[in-house]
Amino acid sequence: MASIESVTLDAADPTAARTFYTSAFGLDTQVHVREAPPADTGFRGFTLSLVVSQPSTVKSLVDAALDAGATAVKPVTKSLWGWGGVVRTPDGALWKVATSARKDKGPATREVDEVVLLLGVEDVLASKAFYVEHGLAVGKSFGRKYVEFATPGSPLKLALYGRKALAKDAGVPPEGTGPHGLTITTDATPFTDPDGFTWGAPGQ
Template sequence: MEFIEAVTIEVADDSAAQPFHSAAFGLDTQVRVRATDTASTGFRGFTLALTVSQPADVDSLVESALAAGATVLKPVAKSLWGYGGVVQAPDGTIWKVATSAKKNTGPATRHIDDLVLLIGVEDMGASKRFYVGQGLTVAKSFGSKYVEFAAGNGPVKLALYKRKALAKDVGVDADGSGSHRLVIGGADAPFTDPDGFAWETSRLAAAS
């Protein structure tokens, strides 16, 4: 396994969810949906983050997300690290849109520099070792707080964050139970990680 081909969000109504991700962010292939009736309450233990180049792009993407039915968890605002905000899709998925830039260099392009899947973990060391063992390469590491893996040839980066810290970062309570309602596509063979996140065989791996 060297990259994430796509993430699949499990939802109660897949006919309504896919149009949201397309209309809000233009993500037609990187983010997929499928129907499920598995129980899930509270924080699902993950967020999806869009990194863009300037504040105008943050504003444009957040505005289109709200127009498509999202709700605000953290209003768009400046901070010490840049500019960004957090919204929750109608299907419950939490999205963070941010840039490290504090000033615009031109009109909004809506270009997404990085799509990052952040999963909340209980034991950073164990989860990091697990994913290195699965073939991922560490790109950034800040001790027990944050680990980011190289995307390789895939459109989605994977990053690990302590669960409570991740929940705090996006403005929700860390409590949650049941299904993560997320399946990650990119494995050579299906597996489940130490925190219960399921991986399935990617279409590219299945075709090879």
């Protein structure tokens, strides 16, 4: 079964991007950065999320990201599903910090429960079938709207969402042109999915 070992993000200044991810989010092995020209002009077609345990931790991590050079896209607010906020990191990627908890149960921490890669795709069912053919097992599926794969042992979780719906959730227009600026590191044979997302071996 294919698994996600890490993601590599393109950045014009990889040193600054690496410093951001370690200082703001405490991420090291899950996210790598390589030097590359700016990626998609507009929505890149994906978001990354930090899932945490309570609202104060959401605010703590978003504040740390802003202090480290990120820009606010959606402020931390309460919704039907809990609390969350979205920032654009210095390399241009969109990151959401969220919790399903409605109230704090203790002091704020910087502990991250899950890192989730959410791909915005044109046809959720077609992409779901493609990934199943490439060895991924479905964990949750909600028709044409959302698919979450079971990737036990992987440091990142993978899910699919409609591109327009994902852009709306992130608070940005869905339009974008150019490369995604993302490579997913896998233990499987390298491939490119129907929406142009590249899976490759370490170092690619």
